[in-house]
Amino acid sequence: MFLKNINLRGFKSFGTRSSLVFEKGICIIVGPNGSGKSNIVDAISWVLGEQSPKSLRGSTMGDVIFKSKNEELAIAEVSLVFDNSDKVLPVEFTDVKFTRRVYLRGGSEYYINSSPARLSDVQDLISQSGIGKGLYTIINQGQINNVIMYKDIERKQIIDEIIGISKHKIRRDKSKSRLANVSEDIDRINDLIKEIKRTMDPLAIEAEKSKELSEIVSELREVELSLFLTNINNLNQQWDSENIKTEENLREIKEIQVKLDELNDSRIMFEDEHRSQKAVLSDFENRINNFKYYLNKLDSIQLLISNRRTSAETIANMIDFSIKNISGEKEDPADEEIAGRKDSPISYLKDLSGEIDKCSVLFDSIYKNLGILVKPEYYEDTYKKFSELNSILGKIKIMILNEPDLKKSGFKSLQENKSDSKINNIIEKTLKLNNVKKEVNRIINEINSFSKTLKKFFVFSEMLDEKINSEFENKKKEYNKKSAFYNNFDEKINMLNSRKNFLENDSYRADLKKEQIKEKVKDLTIKIFDDYNLSLDFILKNYKEAENPEISGKKLRDLKSRLQDYKNINPNAHLEYEKIKERFDFLNNQKEDLVESKKGLEKIINDLNTGIKKFFNEKFQEINENFKYYFKILFPTGDGELLIRDNDDYEEDEFGIDIKADTGSNKNISLQLLSGGEKALVSIAFLFSIFATNSSPFYVFDEIDSALDDANLDRFLTLAKTFSEDRQVIIISHQKKTMEIADIIYGFSMQSNGVTKIVSERLRAVNV
Numbered sequence: 001m002f003l004k005n006i007n008l009r010g011f012k013s014f015g016t017r018s019s020l021v022f023e024k025g026i027c028i029i030v031g032p033n034g035s036g037k038s039n040i041v042d043a044i045s046w047v048l049g050e051q052s053p054k055s056l057r058g059s060t061m062g063d064v065i066f067k068s069k070n071e072e073l074a075i076a077e078v079s080l081v082f083d084n085s086d087k088v089l090p091v092e093f094t095d096v097k098f099t100r101r102v103y104l105r106g107g108s109e110y111y112i113n114s115s116p117a118r119l120s121d122v123q124d125l126i127s128q129s130g131i132g133k134g135l136y137t138i139i140n141q142g143q144i145n146n147v148i149m150y151k152d153i154e155r156k157q158i159i160d161e162i163i164g165i166s167k168h169k170i171r172r173d174k175s176k177s178r179l180a181n182v183s184e185d186i187d188r189i190n191d192l193i194k195e196i197k198r199t200m201d202p203l204a205i206e207a208e209k210s211k212e213l214s215e216i217v218s219e220l221r222e223v224e225l226s227l228f229l230t231n232i233n234n235l236n237q238q239w240d241s242e243n244i245k246t247e248e249n250l251r252e253i254k255e256i257q258v259k260l261d262e263l264n265d266s267r268i269m270f271e272d273e274h275r276s277q278k279a280v281l282s283d284f285e286n287r288i289n290n291f292k293y294y295l296n297k298l299d300s301i302q303l304l305i306s307n308r309r310t311s312a313e314t315i316a317n318m319i320d321f322s323i324k325n326i327s328g329e330k331e332d333p334a335d336e337e338i339a340g341r342k343d344s345p346i347s348y349l350k351d352l353s354g355e356i357d358k359c360s361v362l363f364d365s366i367y368k369n370l371g372i373l374v375k376p377e378y379y380e381d382t383y384k385k386f387s388e389l390n391s392i393l394g395k396i397k398i399m400i401l402n403e404p405d406l407k408k409s410g411f412k413s414l415q416e417n418k419s420d421s422k423i424n425n426i427i428e429k430t431l432k433l434n435n436v437k438k439e440v441n442r443i444i445n446e447i448n449s450f451s452k453t454l455k456k457f458f459v460f461s462e463m464l465d466e467k468i469n470s471e472f473e474n475k476k477k478e479y480n481k482k483s484a485f486y487n488n489f490d491e492k493i494n495m496l497n498s499r500k501n502f503l504e505n506d507s508y509r510a511d512l513k514k515e516q517i518k519e520k521v522k523d524l525t526i527k528i529f530d531d532y533n534l535s536l537d538f539i540l541k542n543y544k545e546a547e548n549p550e551i552s553g554k555k556l557r558d559l560k561s562r563l564q565d566y567k568n569i570n571p572n573a574h575l576e577y578e579k580i581k582e583r584f585d586f587l588n589n590q591k592e593d594l595v596e597s598k599k600g601l602e603k604i605i606n607d608l609n610t611g612i613k614k615f616f617n618e619k620f621q622e623i624n625e626n627f628k629y630y631f632k633i634l635f636p637t638g639d640g641e642l643l644i645r646d647n648d649d650y651e652e653d654e655f656g657i658d659i660k661a662d663t664g665s666n667k668n669i670s671l672q673l674l675s676g677g678e679k680a681l682v683s684i685a686f687l688f689s690i691f692a693t694n695s696s697p698f699y700v701f702d703e704i705d706s707a708l709d710d711a712n713l714d715r716f717l718t719l720a721k722t723f724s725e726d727r728q729v730i731i732i733s734h735q736k737k738t739m740e741i742a743d744i745i746y747g748f749s750m751q752s753n754g755v756t757k758i759v760s761e762r763l764r765a766v767n768v
Contacts, residue, residue, distance in 0.1 A: 001088040001129060001697040002728040003044075004081045004095065010073040011046075012039040015066040015755040020746060022698075026724045028739050029732045031748030036756035037732045038140075041702045043078045045138055047100045048131060049123050055140075065104055068754035074104040082697065088129045098122055129697060137696040139687070144704040147683035148671050152645050152656025155686070159657065162690045163619045165612055172608040179601040182594050189591045193584065200580045206570060207577030213566040214574055220559040221532060225539055226546040227556060228528050233545060235517045235524075242510040242517070249503040249510070256500045263493050281475055288472055302451065309447045316444070319437045619693055620644070626689035633722070634681040634715045637664030642686075659686060676707040684716060688723055698728040705735050717741050 005021045008014040013036035020040070031037050042056045046064060053060050065076040079099040082089065089096050099111040110117045112125070131137055150158070160166045525536060546552035570576070624642045631640030638661070645656040659671060661682050674682065684704065691699065705716055713735055720729060721741055731738060739745055747759040 001086055002083050003698045003730075004083050006040065006043060007079040007081070008043055008077075010066045010076040011043050011064055011078050012036065012066060012076075013750065013754065013756040014039065014043075015068065015071065015073065015753070018756070018758055020758065021744075021760070022728065022730065023744060024728050025743035026720065026741055027728075027730045027744045027746070028742035029730065029746045029748060030734065030739055032750070035748040035750045037748050038702055039756070040730075041138060041140060041700055041732065044080065044700060047078050047080050047098050048126060049119055061102060061108070062104060062106075064102060066755075070753065072104075075101060077101045088697065089125055091125070096125075098126070131696060131698075137698065138700040138702075139704055140702050144680050144683050144687075144701075145676065145707065147686060148659070148674070148679045152658050153654065155657040155659070156655060158687075159620070159623065159690055160616075163616075163623075163694045165616055165619075168608055168612050168615075172605055172612070175601050175604050175608065179598060179605065182598045182601060186591060186594045186598065189587050189594065193587050193591070196580055196584045196587065200577065200584055203573060203577045203580060207574040209566065209569050210573030210575075210577070213563075213569050216559055216562055216566070220556065220563070222543070223546070223552050223556045223559065225528065225532070225534075225543045227549060227552050228524060229539065229543055230546045230549050230552075231524060232521060235521050239514060239517050242514050246507050246510045246514075249507045253500055253503050253507075256496050256503070260493060260496050260500070263496070284472055284475060288468060302455075305447055305451060309444055309451070313444060316437055316440045319440065622693045623689050626692045627685055630685040630688050630692075630719055631661070631682070633719050634685050634712070635661075635663050636715075638662045640682070640685060642689075677709060677712050680704065680707045681712055681716065684719065688719065691723070691727075695727060698730060700730045700732075702732045703734065705731075705733055705738055708735075710737070713737055 002024050003022050005019055007017070007019045009017045029037050029040060038057075042050075042064070046056060050056060053063060056064060058064060066073045077099065079097050081095055081097045083094070084091065084096045085094045093113060097111075097113050099114070101109045101111070110119055110122050112121065147155075147158070157166070160169060528534065528539070620642070627640055627642050631638065640662065641660040643658040643660055645658045659682065661671060661674070663674070663678055671679070671682065705713055708716055714737065717737060717740075720731070723729065731742075733739070745761045747761070749757045749759070751757050
């Protein structure tokens with residue numbers, strides 16, 4: 001692995017894009033002061049992660065960006081390309097490019113093969129190849145003279161850094177730090193265990209009782225929740241029962257309503273028919289009553305006719321008496337009075353005529369009522385007889401009322417007999433009276449005949465009355481039957497309404513009971529939630545109903561009674577004890593782990609100390625031999641040696657390294673008294689002896705030969721040639737002799753615009 005090239009853009013004096021190509025061997029960079037030679041060293045350090053602006057000879061990181069009087073860039077970028085064909089870097093690429101970029105506005109970016117990366121990624125990758133800060137692969141201007149002046153412990157640290165012991169020391173220091181922390185943790189845990197132990201012992205006694213209490217509470221909860229589920233299920237069953245009852249009631253109510261509607265419709269239809277039948281029956285009854293009334297009237301008529309028959313017979317006798325007296329008796333003033341008496345024939349005739357009119361009206365009324373009430377064949381013969389009688393009565397009435405002679409015959413005939421003695425007139429009047437008598441006799445006969453007929457009518461009326469009453473009773477029975485059927489409508493409707501009201505009230509009671517069930521479920525659920533803070537879903541999933549609610553209820557009461565004995569017990573004591581015990585066990589386990597960890601760390605530290613000591617001793621012997629060899633090259637007449645300096649002030653492997661240097665002047669003087677050139681050569685021998693044991697891909701030396709005279713320079717160059725046989729060395733120098741050993745030489749010059757100009761030359765094939 002070696003550095004193939006450097007690409008610069010905007011870094012310090014490299015205002016334009018510049019590139020330097022390197023190969024294995026020695027590369028010399030020359031140029032006048034201020035031409036930008038050391039900027040190459042700064043560029044390499046910068047890309048490899050240098051964060052200190054002072055190390056880069058600036059005050060801020062922005063000072064690395066190119067600036068001139070006429071131009072200022074906003075970015076600085078440097079890329080280092082390494083040949084990784086030997087896979088020293090743990091990546092698959094044969095060429096690995098590290099790039100760092102900084103902006104004038106601030107901010108820095110890193111790239112590995114043009115992919116964004118972090119500084120830690122770059123450092124982790126190059127640390128395994130022997131490149132990086134602290135490994136002294138890059139020795140800046142003036143740094144070489146300071147190496148010899150370091151304290152002996154600092155020289156030891158340089159060796160540790162270069163040969164790789166420092167990383168083991170860092171690991172050991174971390175282990176020591178962890179060991180100290182573990183020891184502190186063990187002490188703290190011991191204190192905590194003691195403190196917990198003092199609390200845990202008395203709590204164990206109370207925890208035992210608390211555990212018993214917890215078991216009782218747990219059993220109580222189990223029983224109470226089981227009873228709760230039983231009660232809930234019972235209430236749910238009651239709810240379902242009431243729902244079923246309500247549904248059945250509603251269904252039956254609907255059926256009853258349908259029946260009621262049907263009954264009401266039928267009742268309305270039957271009610272009209274019943275009302276009509278009632279009216280007919282009432283009218284029938286009224287007609288029967290009228291029939292009886294008029295039969296009674298007929299009785300009166302019969303009596304009246306009988307009386308009038310007697311009157312007619314009296315008239316006939318009076319006519320006979322008049323006829324006897326017409327011819328033989330004298331006029332008597334009292335005869336005129338006879339005509340005007342109430343019991344005279346004329347008065348009888350008038351009364352008879354009036355009665356005939358009454359009978360005629362009464363019989364017409366009877367006929368009309370009977371004609372409507374009964375069939376015509378029941379009264380046809382009677383009506384015929386009555387009509388004949390009525391006709392005769394009418395004729396008599398006309399004869400009596402309209403015949404002038406008859407009107408006068410009762411009283412004028414007597415006067416005429418007295419005043420008129422004419423025989424013819426008497427005979428004529430006698431004949432007329434005989435005619436009247438005949439008519440009266442005929443009336444009497446007709447009255448007798450009518451009376452007989454009327455008696456037959458009365459017999460028939462009784463038969464008719466029996467038939468009519470029988471028919472009326474049948475109609476009445478039919479009406480009463482329909483009335484009973486009609487009343488049955490009311491009874492059924494009342495029964496259905498009563499049943500409907502009962503069902504509605506029962507449904508109301510069911511709804512009321514459901515509300516009570518709902519309230520009970522709510523109260524039970526709230527109580528359980530308040531007591532145990534458990535949801536109903538959780539209880540249903542994790543608990544079962546009580547198999548015997550009576551036994552469970554008794555057990556619940558017993559458990560609640562037992563709880564009274566644990567009033568003063570902390571119910572959480574066993575939980576606290578378990579927590580403390582758990583923490584106590586945890587701390588004990590932690591203590592055991594820490595003790596094991598402490599033993600492991602102590603073993604690791606001992607192993608690291610042993611390994612570091614062994615590794616250092618092996619490397620130190622090699623370094624010491626290299627130092628003697630390189631010192632002999634630089635000081636042919638002198639001797640040099642590295643010595644381990646024991647010091648009680650240092651711990652473990654922290655000891656110093658002394659340099660014993662005899663430059664060949666036979667003077668035993670300290671290193672501080674050596675000349676500048678001698679100090680530089682001793683430092684070079686010291687560093688090169690370390691480099692030889694742990695090689696790096698490349699080394700950069702910035703004017704480390706500036707303090708050497710020609711003789712010492714020749715010795716240094718001889719050493720440099722020997723050192724560069726399998727290494728890449730980049731030297732910045734002003735020495736011409738140094739330029740002679742270069743395989744590649746770069747010349748730098750500063751242009752008027754402040755930009756470094758690079759001129760390269762390959763010298764490997766040139767004969768000098």
